[in-house]
Amino acid sequence: MRLDDISGILGCEILGAAQCDIDVDVVVASDGMSEILAFYSPHALMLTGLTNVQSVRTAVVADVQVIVYVRGKRPTDRVLQLAREKRIPILATTLGMFDCCGLLYRAGLRGAM
Numbered sequence: 001m002r003l004d005d006i007s008g009i010l011g012c013e014i015l016g017a018a019q020c021d022i023d024v025d026v027v028v029a030s031d032g033m034s035e036i037l038a039f040y041s042p043h044a045l046m047l048t049g050l051t052n053v054q055s056v057r058t059a060v061v062a063d064v065q066v067i068v069y070v071r072g073k074r075p076t077d078r079v080l081q082l083a084r085e086k087r088i089p090i091l092a093t094t095l096g097m098f099d100c101c102g103l104l105y106r107a108g109l110r111g112a113m
Helices: 003-010 034-038 053-063 077-086 097-106
Strands: 027-030 045-048 067-069 090-092
Touching: 003 027, 003 067, 027 097, 034 045, 034 053, 045 053, 045 097, 053 067, 053 077, 077 090, 090 097
Parallel strands: 027 045, 045 067, 067 090
Antiparallel strands: none
16 A cells, blocks of 8 residues: 555654655554564554654664554654654654554555564
8 A cells, every 4th residue: 555545544644754655565553662573574564652763763673664653642853853864754643553553454454464
């Protein structure tokens, strides 16, 4: 699924430079970065409420393509700068993680196994 479609489904605001031609077909969702690493799935979309630099560093290690911050959480400028350096688009939504997962699942995306 294309990033612009995901943004529309979740009502996201784009916080960091985003390429709309990015395609993802897997979602990983957790506030625990160890969970993201444990269920490694390259080129995934990560849903999280953890907005510190560890979320971006985890995305780099786990080869996550896009980070969506949930529950209205907003990263600091330092986090956005690191994401730009690593070329990871950052989006934010006011929806909760459960709702995001349900909407993305209904739209055809699946979780990592």
